Amino acid sequence: MTLPVLEPGRLFARLRRDCALEWDAYVRHPFLTGLADGTLPAEAFRTYLVQDYLYLLQYARCYALAIYKDGQAASMRSTARLLAGLLDTELGLHIEYCAQWGLSEDDLAREPESLELLAYTRTILDYGQSGDILDLMVSLSACLIGYAEIGLRLLADPATRREGNPYLHWIEVYGGEHYVALANQGARRLDELAISHGADARYAMLKRCFRTTVLLETAFWTPRPLRT
Numbered sequence: 258m259t260l261p262v263l264e265p266g267r268l269f270a271r272l273r274r275d276c277a278l279e280w281d282a283y284v285r286h287p288f289l290t291g292l293a294d295g296t297l298p299a300e301a302f303r304t305y306l307v308q309d310y311l312y313l314l315q316y317a318r319c320y321a322l323a324i325y326k327d328g329q330a331a332s333m334r335s336t337a338r339l340l341a342g343l344l345d346t347e348l349g350l351h352i353e354y355c356a357q358w359g360l361s362e363d364d365l366a367r368e369p370e371s372l373e374l375l376a377y378t379r380t381i382l383d384y385g386q387s388g389d390i391l392d393l394m395v396s397l398s399a400c401l402i403g404y405a406e407i408g409l410r411l412l413a414d415p416a417t418r419r420e421g422n423p424y425l426h427w428i429e430v431y432g433g434e435h436y437v438a439l440a441n442q443g444a445r446r447l448d449e450l451a452i453s454h455g456a457d458a459r460y461a462m463l464k465r466c467f468r469t470t471v472l473l474e475t476a477f478w479t480p481r482p483l484r485t
């Protein structure tokens with residue numbers, strides 16, 4: 258699998274190139290080195306997994322907002338399918354995966370959202386609410402496409418430990434066919450919206466949104482539990 262989304266001339270490729278320093282800090286974060294060589298402490302991964310479950314719930318709200326902000330039946334239908342897939346399938350898979358790490362559904366539901374999660378998801382929802390469908394899709398792209406880039410790179414990297422690496426499954430999911438196809442689909446939609454909603458004329462603002470979401474996605478690798 259490849260990510261044609263990185264080809265020049267495509268909106269995502271331009272955003273990624275113009276925020277290259279921030280992007281590299283996100284996709285080459287020490288958390289990921291720890292996943293690749295298997296040295297990440299299990300507790301750090303558990304903390305991340307709980308927050309990621311809560312993140313996916315907020316992501317479902319973003320999909321719902323994307324339907325609201327859209328105006329075209331075909332793309333509304335396709336986002337509705339993604340939303341149903343997330344709520345009916347992906348969340349269930351995440352719960353099963355968390356159970357393998359000793360986390361029950363109650364553990365997931367009980368944990369408060371971290372500051373990083375709150376800042377990240379509410380910022381995306383705010384960009385989407387105060388902007389249009391293009392602002393929202395740009396704000397979602399770092400997360401959707403970044404994980405595919407990370408998964409593909411780690412799968413192809415000879416330094417990634419395969420035998421006895423407890424994190425290999427995570428890498429295989431995000432570098433796998435299903436997830437990479439989802440990322441490419443999102444990037445294609447972004448290119449359509451770039452034309453229909455005039456990305457060139459408002460590029461400076463789109464880049465600011467993108468940069469902020471990349472920084473927030475980077476902070477998400479190491480969420481701090483929010484406790485009173």
Ligand SMILES: Cc1ncc(C[n+]2csc(CCO)c2C)c(N)n1
Nearest residue numbers: 309312316339343347400401404477
């Ligand atoms: C912090 C964070 N960022 C991106 C993903 C990647 N991801 C995996 S499933 C999904 C929803 C697509 O239906 C997305 C965006 C993640 N899990 N957590």
